[in-house]
Amino acid sequence: MGSLSTAGVNDPSSPSILGLAQNILSAAQDITKYLQVNKLPEPSFSLESQDPPHDHPEYRRLHASLKANLEDLQLLIDGPRKWLRAFCCTGYDLGALQVALDFDFFQHVPAHGDIAVEDLANKAGLDVDRTSRIIRQLRTYRIFEELQPRRVSHSPSSLVIQQDEQLRAVVHYSLDEMLKAAADCNVSLKANPHEAHQNLNPFVTRHGVGIFEFYQKDPEKARRFAKAMAGLRKMDSHLDFLLKDGFNWSALKGTVVDVGGGNGHISKSLAQIYPDLDFIVQDSNADMLAEGKESLTQDLAPRVQYMHHSFFDPQPVKNAAAFLIRQCTHNWADKDVVTIFKAFVPGLENSSPETPLLINDIIIPEPGTWPRHQERNVRQVDMVMLVNCGAKQRTKAEFEQLLKQADERYEIKNVFDDGPLGLLEVYLRR
Structure with a gap:
């Protein structure tokens, strides 16, 4: 027998099965050690299993390394034809999941225990044959379980869908x-x-x-x-770290205007961290403003105000410490974003030259600068915007171009793009 070749084991441009497997082992050991040191439970397929700690930056880094190698190994051992065949059939699996939601499968299966597939079909109002086939397809993704023949019970994935x-x-x-x-x-x-x-x-x-x-x-x-x-x-709360930690909020004094801020959840979060700052939450949706105002705690009520305002209209607030627009520009086509940026100009002109416009949104990376699965996540959101709004996520250069179209005086001072939700620190040159 010939010896096992290790060629390409440490060559990231030409990964090998063995090299990727070794990387996976190393990353798995690092994650296990991190969980043990921090006294965090290991993930499992039991119903009592807790979600991994994705709000921990170090865990996210280790997770990214493991996932990148896992994906490459699967692609390598499957080959392009087999992988494409499976990928193109995902729509059928999603069809099964939609049926399970529309027919309330998740609610009909008891949280702890099981139910006969015939009883599930009766409760759902669907025939037994298709109920069984849909359940058995979903269980291949560990959504539901059939631990005893024709008895349906929850998996961690189906249970969290039921309970959340x-x-x-x-x-x-x-x-x-x-x-x-x-x-x-x-x-x-x-x-x-x-x-x-x-x-x-x-x-x-x-x-x-x-x-x-x-x-x-x-x-x-x-x-x-x-x-x-x-x-x-709630699921993406860990994405706030660049907004909270990337920008020096402690240097600001006065009022921050949260434009398009909805119910003000970000302003309320920042207000709790920075007691010297006040906030004005602006939105054109009166219901969102009312919801935010009603949910204010006594300690925040004096410092968080709500104002009905469309970000397409000239900014009325003067002497602001900062203007913030978060995850709004991606909903609009380029010409609309230019209008939004123009609308900030009166507010910036009537504030200090040191008042920033903070644009908190995905900043699309150049191809290959992020691990593929992380780049896929942000480009997936870009496709969401293409489909739903005829809009897009943008690169730093594209943001800069739209800012200059709105007003030549706009200048990007800092770019925080080392996370899935980036931050542009922009000033109006005087």
Whole structure:
């Protein structure tokens, strides 16, 4: 027998099966050691298992290394044909998941215990054959279990969908509205290959109206969408670290204007950390403003105000310490973003030259500068914006171009882009 070759083991440009396996072992050992040192539970497939600590920066770093190597190993051992075949059939699996949500499978299966597949079908109002087939497909993804023949029980994934209404809304709206719109990407782009905006995109092609009008016309789905957005904010809370830690908030004195701030969850979070700062939350959605105001605690009420204002209109607040716009620009086409940036100019002109405009959004990296799975995550959000709003996520250069179109005096002073949600620190030159 010949000896086992180690060629390419340490060559990242030409990974080998053995090299990737060794990297996986090393990363798995590092994660296990980190969990033990920090007295954190190891993930498991038991129903009592807790989510991994993705709010820990060091865990996120170790997780990224392990996942990158795991993905490359799978691609290498599958080869492109087998991988593409599986990837292209994912839509069928998502169809099974949508049925499970629409027919309330997650609620009908008891949290602890099991249910006969015939009883589940009866409760769901679906025939036994298709109920069983859908459950058995989902269990291959560890969604539900069949530990005894024809007895359905929960897995950790299905149990968290049952118990977390906001997460359930995230999954359900993604399949019910968004996946259907994504399926019409080719139709929409063929009809309009050179133009896109709020009223011209795949969502409109599929549903007949833009996303905001769609939810105005369907209150039930609007409520689900609102729950989904709250769920996403909770799931992505670890993305706030660049906003909180990247910028020196302690250097500011006065009032921060949170433009398009919704219910003000970010302003309230910053207000708790920086007691010397006051906040004005602006939004055009009166319901979101009312919700935020009602949820204010006594200690924050004097320092967090709410103002009805559209970010397309000239900024009325003067003498601000900073203006913040967070995860808003990605909802709009370039010409609309130019209008938004123009609207900040009166507020900046009537404030100190040291007053920044802080743009907190994904900053798309150049290809290959991030690990593939991390780059995929932010480019996936870019595709979400293409489908739903005819809009996009942008690179630093694209942001700079739009700022200059709005006003030549805009200058980007600092770029914080070493996280999935970046931050641009912009000033109006005097």
